[in-house]
Amino acid sequence: MLVAGNWKMFKGPGETLAFCRALRAVPRPADVDVVVCPPYVSLAEAVQVLAGTEVGVFAQNCHWADDGAFTGEVSASMLLELGVYGTIVGHSERRQLFGETDEAVGRRARAALDAGLDVIACVGETEAERDAGETEAVLRRQVSALEHDDNLVIAYEPVWAIGTGRTATPEMAQEAHEIVKSVLDVPLLYGGSVKPENARELLAQPAVDGALVGGASLDLPSFEAICRAGSRS
Ligand code: PGA
Numbered sequence: 001m002l003v004a005g006n007w008k009m010f011k012g013p014g015e016t017l018a019f020c021r022a023l024r025a026v027p028r029p030a031d032v033d034v035v036v037c038p039p040y041v042s043l044a045e046a047v048q049v050l051a052g053t054e055v056g057v058f059a060q061n062c063h064w065a066d067d068g069a070f071t072g073e074v075s076a077s078m079l080l081e082l083g084v085y086g087t088i089v090g091h092s093e094r095r096q097l098f099g100e101t102d103e104a105v106g107r108r109a110r111a112a113l114d115a116g117l118d119v120i121a122c123v124g125e126t127e128a129e130r131d132a133g134e135t136e137a138v139l140r141r142q143v144s145a146l147e148h149d150d151n152l153v154i155a156y157e158p159v160w161a162i163g164t165g166r167t168a169t170p171e172m173a174q175e176a177h178e179i180v181k182s183v184l185d186v187p188l189l190y191g192g193s194v195k196p197e198n199a200r201e202l203l204a205q206p207a208v209d210g211a212l213v214g215g216a217s218l219d220l221p222s223f224e225a226i227c228r229a230g231s232r233s
Contacts, residue, residue, distance in 0.1 A: 005217025161192025
């Protein structure tokens with residue numbers, strides 16, 4: 001079971017230090033892998049404070065080139081130099097707000113994996129796509145842009161459930177996860193308004209191997225509660 005907190009554009013270095021010190025001090029279930037994904041500018045603090053713990057520090061994106069004229073981008077080798085363990089790619093906010101295509105997401109994932117980072121690649125349909133009955137086709141297209149890798153995890157995040165307080169029903173999550181798994185058999189996270197109140201039920205679905213948590217990961221007690229909900233013990 002993996003529970004990853006995607007902080008998005010929240011928590012600068014100061015807040016990251018405080019959060020990670022507190023996170024370090026709390027007991028975590030042994031059967032749940034915990035990951036935090038701070039913004040780039042806070043990664044060094046997170047790596048420093050969480051060194052020697054089992055908590056992984058991931059970035060929120062990663063460019064495919066090793067270096068070059070790519071203003072605003074960061075490469076896998078730079079992340080590795082910092083001690084970062086992995087990265088998210090293809091988050092729906094990157095796809096929707098910054099125009100990232102399936103092809104770009106596939107290149108980012110491949111380069112990060114080849115460099116030695118773990119990758120959480122996000123997929124998911126919009127509300128209009130779901131209403132039009134296109135969920136399966138969209139998921140198949142997005143997942144097909146990725147290649148199998150032992151260090152790849154996919155997060156199914158229906159866009160209409162992100163930050164909205166609406167979650168997929170456990171059955172919807174299970175169904176989408178089966179589609180994803182039929183294309184690429186890698187561990188699968190559910191994401192989209194995961195909260196302490198709904199985490200146990202979502203994480204109990206057989207095809208759900210963990211959660212990618214946005215808003216509820218910013219508050220330590222709620223993040224901890226979600227991590228505990230992922231424990232089978
Ligand atoms: P949310 O975000 O938990 O705030 O809905 C999830 C995500 O975007 O990864």
